[in-house]
Amino acid sequence: MLALIRLVPFALFATVCSFCRAGGPGAAFLDQHCISCHDADVKKGGLDLQSLKFDPNQSAWIKVFERVRDGEMPPKKKAQPDKAEKDQFLAALKEPLLKADSEDIASNGRVRSRRLTRVEYEHTLHDLLGIDIPLKTLLPEDRASHGFETVADGQQLSHHQLARYLDVADLALGDAFKRAVQGDESFEKFVDPKALSKSRGGNYRGPEFRKGESLSWPITLQFFGRMTETTVPDDGWYRITLKDVRAINPGAEGVVWGTLRSGECYSNAPLLFMIGLVEATATTRDLVYEAWIEKGHMLELKPNDGLLKTAPTGAKGGNVSFNGRDLSKQGFEGIAHRGINLQRIHPYADQIAVSKNLFGELEPQAIKSESLNSLITRFATRAFRRPVTIEQAAPYHEIAKNSLVEGDTPIEALRTAYRAILCSPRFLTFIEAPGPLNDSAIASRLSYALWCSMPDEELIRLASQNKLHEREVLAEQVERLLTDAKSKRFIQSFTDQWLKLNQIDFTTPDVRQFRSFDPILQTSMLEETRAYFAEMLSDDLSITHLIDSDFAMLNGRLARHYAGENPIQKKSGISKKNKKTEAPSIPSSENLVVSPVQPGKGLQKVVLKPDSKRGGLVTQGAILKVTADGTSTSPVVRGVFINERILGNPIPPPPPGIPAIEPDIRGATSIRDQLDKHRNNESCASCHQTIDPPGFALENYDPIGVWRSAYGQNNQGASINPAGTTPEGQLFNDLTTWKQLYTQRPQQLARGFAQQFLTYATGAPPRFSNEAELDEISKTTHLRSIIREVVLSDIFQTK
Numbered sequence: 001m002l003a004l005i006r007l008v009p010f011a012l013f014a015t016v017c018s019f020c021r022a023g024g025p026g027a028a029f030l031d032q033h034c035i036s037c038h039d040a041d042v043k044k045g046g047l048d049l050q051s052l053k054f055d056p057n058q059s060a061w062i063k064v065f066e067r068v069r070d071g072e073m074p075p076k077k078k079a080q081p082d083k084a085e086k087d088q089f090l091a092a093l094k095e096p097l098l099k100a101d102s103e104d105i106a107s108n109g110r111v112r113s114r115r116l117t118r119v120e121y122e123h124t125l126h127d128l129l130g131i132d133i134p135l136k137t138l139l140p141e142d143r144a145s146h147g148f149e150t151v152a153d154g155q156q157l158s159h160h161q162l163a164r165y166l167d168v169a170d171l172a173l174g175d176a177f178k179r180a181v182q183g184d185e186s187f188e189k190f191v192d193p194k195a196l197s198k199s200r201g202g203n204y205r206g207p208e209f210r211k212g213e214s215l216s217w218p219i220t221l222q223f224f225g226r227m228t229e230t231t232v233p234d235d236g237w238y239r240i241t242l243k244d245v246r247a248i249n250p251g252a253e254g255v256v257w258g259t260l261r262s263g264e265c266y267s268n269a270p271l272l273f274m275i276g277l278v279e280a281t282a283t284t285r286d287l288v289y290e291a292w293i294e295k296g297h298m299l300e301l302k303p304n305d306g307l308l309k310t311a312p313t314g315a316k317g318g319n320v321s322f323n324g325r326d327l328s329k330q331g332f333e334g335i336a337h338r339g340i341n342l343q344r345i346h347p348y349a350d351q352i353a354v355s356k357n358l359f360g361e362l363e364p365q366a367i368k369s370e371s372l373n374s375l376i377t378r379f380a381t382r383a384f385r386r387p388v389t390i391e392q393a394a395p396y397h398e399i400a401k402n403s404l405v406e407g408d409t410p411i412e413a414l415r416t417a418y419r420a421i422l423c424s425p426r427f428l429t430f431i432e433a434p435g436p437l438n439d440s441a442i443a444s445r446l447s448y449a450l451w452c453s454m455p456d457e458e459l460i461r462l463a464s465q466n467k468l469h470e471r472e473v474l475a476e477q478v479e480r481l482l483t484d485a486k487s488k489r490f491i492q493s494f495t496d497q498w499l500k501l502n503q504i505d506f507t508t509p510d511v512r513q514f515r516s517f518d519p520i521l522q523t524s525m526l527e528e529t530r531a532y533f534a535e536m537l538s539d540d541l542s543i544t545h546l547i548d549s550d551f552a553m554l555n556g557r558l559a560r561h562y563a564g565e566n567p568i569q570k571k572s573g574i575s576k577k578n579k580k581t582e583a584p585s586i587p588s589s590e591n592l593v594v595s596p597v598q599p600g601k602g603l604q605k606v607v608l609k610p611d612s613k614r615g616g617l618v619t620q621g622a623i624l625k626v627t628a629d630g631t632s633t634s635p636v637v638r639g640v641f642i643n644e645r646i647l648g649n650p651i652p653p654p655p656p657g658i659p660a661i662e663p664d665i666r667g668a669t670s671i672r673d674q675l676d677k678h679r680n681n682e683s684c685a686s687c688h689q690t691i692d693p694p695g696f697a698l699e700n701y702d703p704i705g706v707w708r709s710a711y712g713q714n715n716q717g718a719s720i721n722p723a724g725t726t727p728e729g730q731l732f733n734d735l736t737t738w739k740q741l742y743t744q745r746p747q748q749l750a751r752g753f754a755q756q757f758l759t760y761a762t763g764a765p766p767r768f769s770n771e772a773e774l775d776e777i778s779k780t781t782h783l784r785s786i787i788r789e790v791v792l793s794d795i796f797q798t799k
Helices: 010-021 027-033 060-069 083-108 118-129 159-182 351-359 369-384 390-405 410-422 439-450 457-464 471-483 487-498 519-538 556-563 621-626 635-647 671-679 682-697 735-742 746-762 768-777 783-792
Strands: 188-191 208-210 213-216 236-248 255-263 273-281 285-293 298-303 334-337 340-345 551-554 604-607
Touching: 027 083, 060 083, 083 768, 118 159, 118 351, 118 487, 159 351, 159 410, 213 298, 236 255, 236 273, 255 285, 255 334, 255 519, 255 556, 273 285, 273 334, 273 519, 298 334, 351 369, 369 390, 369 410, 390 410, 439 457, 439 471, 439 487, 439 746, 439 783, 457 471, 471 487, 471 783, 487 519, 487 746, 519 551, 519 556, 519 621, 519 783, 551 556, 556 621, 621 635, 635 682, 635 746, 682 735, 746 768, 746 783, 768 783
Parallel strands: none
Antiparallel strands: 188 340, 208 213, 213 334, 236 285, 236 334, 236 340, 255 273, 255 298, 551 604
């Protein structure tokens, strides 16, 4: 039982012993399997079972129950109880634990009070007011608990945070009232290729102007490709149209990849914001993007493929010159276009819609003092996401009244009342009473789960009719919300947290080792994983697609990346013979996909070859990158991720005093050899038998998701051994056989996903007394259907 000790605080471990030692049905079990190591004399790990007391409200005993049930305790090296003995012990322990947990949920709720996350707050204000200002980055970051920012246990609402929410509410209301009263400002500008090549002084790092086109080349100077004439006059959303884009000297893939970014584009403000990927092909076409651009920022466009042959600057210092040379004739790849059109847009609502959100059917000039109370009650009902009583609305009516007394206009008084509403706990938090949720609470929980925002008019109407408790009605609403365009918010928010995609920038791969990694690849990786999850969701695919599939969502850049080994052996440089920059060889995707990825089509669904070493979510580049540190990989990190996020196996933190394993970055020693020593520690072995197998299976993938056969540069280090044994004792030789084992476990995968979605959607993980219902949900093994069954469950519909 030693490994169990580290999972449970000493004072909490008391329960099992007195529960069983007092003559209960578990007494013989503990006498035979535990007491010899944990009595008053030996006290292994400082644990004395003889002095402990039983309390079924202690959550530690749920962990005890689970470890014994799952065969982790007693340790494998000790004598094991027979099935009847083990079942008797578990039955005796389960009954009081179930009773205590159920009573606590009935009294207090499984989900404690929780507030809107900053993502939910931003989307809610966008939908409530019709504004489009990015608000998330103006608020303090949310802290994740159980892997999700939505979980109540990890949330705080300090005075500092509340002050920031007030500031953001002022900003949002200011923009909304300005647009509603004064109208939307318009802006449109076309910048021709000649104007794009203008310099404002200082070092020139803009594009080349040649024969009526603007040409951008793979020049590595910082901010090369900046276009000063695209500087925008105000913060806002802009539609950017690149006219007649074409590739210059595209390779076998038929594409030159670039990035379109915005920023000040000078060294005093080096941060750049990704707008989108530029996939230039031999066929001329317009490319359209929509992005938020800050006032005074300009556009930067350049080929940004890490494997392109780098073009020389043509000048000394930090300048670029194209005089006396023709990079196209010299064979360099580039991107050409015939100008850029910039147009100010409002993607969420026009001025009429914003005015309706604030003033209903009244025109701004028609608002009088006698109109205020009805407008305030209407706004509070929408903001609070439930009917508002006269008593609840009265304080806000009074605020507006006092504002009028102080000399404010009716519109100013209305804004003051609205500000108070947006600062109310009824807006910032979820109002849920213990027990079954009422229809308004179900409407909110559902809309925030699948839209990250407030309920729409249809959900509010159904809630007012008390119809959301009807199974068929609620199931129809799940389908409606998942089909709506707003579900893209859920896809991004959920995958960001569930799969840690929001941590993809936490590490930067070593450019000396990973020459092929670039912004295009990272952006493509994120888009791949989100598109793959969206495909599973829209087509209600089997949950086993998390592990393996016969298709992938790829663009040409990703296909090329996945097709070959890391091209580090031939680095870019200047050849003394011909003075031209050499580039690494670019692998072909012929060994990856059945039919080639079509150039210019962006991400597309492609059929994989059986031996592609891809398929499923777990081998996608984004997953493999967020589970590595940019330089090396660890089966422990990837193993914990796969267990917790995919397989549904929670992994406890390591025991105190156990040092982390440091990989040999030279690759001379395999991490498996280091882990073998680590696993000899009895307090580590029980968890590592669960953690390590999926980590070993994925070890053939380097930190940027490229397949390798050995560690070290050029695969010259220790060989990789991907074989292992599952916790149940099943052997696998490599990733393929590991996948084969787990695609045969759809119910385990369904249960694991249901746990993750429930935690995200409700604000708390499932509890011990929810396990029977989770087992029932997991009989449904297709992704969209699992989400539906979760929403229809009592777990979802109870606080």
